[in-house]
Amino acid sequence: MNDLEKRAAEALGALLRSIPVIHVEKLGLTPAESRVDILAELNFNGNRRFLACEVKPVGQPRHVRAALLELQKAVQGFDPPAMPIFIAPYLSREAQALCREFDVGYLDFLGNARITFDSVFIERQVDTRPPALQRNLKSIFKPKSAQVLRALLRDPGRAWRVADLSQTSGVSLGHVSNVRSELVDREWAEVTDEGLRLSQPDALLDAWRDAYEAPASERMSFYTTLHGQSLDSAARGALGVVQGGSNAVFASFSAAHWLAPYGRMSTHYFYADSIGLTALRDALELSPAASGANVVVMVLKDHGLFHDIVEPAPGVACTSLVQTYLDLSTAGERGAEAAEHLRQELLSWRK
Template sequence: MELEAEVLRILRDIPELRVQTDRAAVRGADAVIRGAGTQTPIAVEVKARVNAANVHQIIHHAQDASMPVVVIAREMTEGAREALAAQGVGTIDGLGNIRLELPGLLVRVDGTAPRPRTKTRATLSGKSSLVAQAMLLDSGRSWHVADLAEHAGVSPALAHRVLQRLGDLEIVASQGAGPSKRRRLVEPSALFDLWVEEHRDRSRRYPAFMLASTTDDLAATVCRNLESAGVTYALTGAAAIARVAPILTSIPVVEVWLEGIADPATVCEEIGADQVTSGPNVVLQQERDDVPLAYRTQRDGVWLVNVCRLYIDVRRDPQRGSEQADHLRREAIGF
């Protein structure tokens, strides 16, 4: 294959590295890599594209392999490379990026930058993400395109493009034909990971400060005052985690999404907060089209972002964001 030949050329251009592809050299191996006084048989898996949608399946296969696995792909996202490297899976892509960590041998080569290309597929960001979230939040349901579009608040054409892409990735399965055709989510974990990978943060953030005896009192007061002011909102971040899947952690800042038509300065006045440039304990956030408010839920009188959106938001915390997000996924999301 053209791609495999190119990969062999790249590897053989590395000084003191030899690659043998004779299957008879080591039983069951696709190739043997020699270098730095070592000889390592490897299993090779070739893919057209590797991203969050299929990376976990590759990792699962690699864990069952009797020898190190190297994945060769024409296209591979940075997130997929990192996930595979963390599990000891080698990667080589069509841009010349190489990550091999074999017994006694470490190879890392940075390839060329990807060429900009016209966006033709429905990436799971912005309005498209509403389709993904709808399916994730009701993962056992099968959908007509029109029903899914209406539920997500998007056009049938956009819903169809998203479903078509997810079908191509084998994340969604189809049943029936014509007007009766329905789609069902069959790989929720893959869809969730793909959405997380393709999400783009377009938020506007407004820091503020309010006096409060405790952070929990602060969160309750902010939400109560927003409700009284008639502002559509949803609590997010660590304060929301504490209500959905409690974890032992501090809550230095209360984060809240506001509807796009709200004026943050006016909202601060209405809830008794002062706008600040440093040291905030409240952060008001807005995003075009109010996507973060989609599928919000109410718990004990407080509006919260949906659990999938909450995962996205808490990951931004540079302190314990990854830990909190992993905890939420395990305890409340489930895939």
């Protein structure tokens, strides 16, 4: 922590000294018994001002909230009053919003900052994330974790016991517990007496959309002479043949056509495993197409996505609302429009 606090003091000093009207009289680490980690004494327009800083190694919203409460108490004994400042290696936008909510300034080592007092207003926002944090964020959306998230988002108001969530999602107890911890740390979920419940499903879905990577698959392009109702009927027949094992489903724009129509696309999309691919080949009379394809089948390497399908009409197996939304959100401008339409129609949750 001492090295971290020294780095925090250096970052704070560099920021303050870049403002010509601020004169830094003293800035350093406080004694071990102090309730704050760094104290800066400033001279601004002839007036003495203090910045009292708390330094933490983790900037997850849950940890930030607890630290902000302690920091607010710690600054009450200063005369003249001290401005509380929270410092961490990285503060997400959610953590920054918490600091603003508590009226606490903040600074991180990437350059995000907000410090205000008297007529001074310092605010800086950067878009980069630490590589390790970026990897950690993406890990919560990997296939096994995604199975847990899809189960939670299917009914955000439900409280889940870990064992029930494990059984429903088809994921081990240990992995569910890891996902649970990540969600709680980011304040996307809360633990109640009844179990784990999503507290901010929209924030979770936004973050998933922004970090989304399509499921690992082999993308195969085909051409069929079928179209319109004849193609829909043949596809439903193929899905019906294999639906007991969930081997093929409508995906992307094709799933959205059944869930929340937003214009018709000339290309039809499916997720399938090897058995589902064979069924689709036979039913739709598919022929390989190097160009001019009107059927795309993504043959999945991981079949967890089949744990969460919906049936908007008899024999119509589609990717879940969340999965369809995510796939559309990365499908270009038209896909983003269709994704937003689906979200407004079917993924609007009570605040």
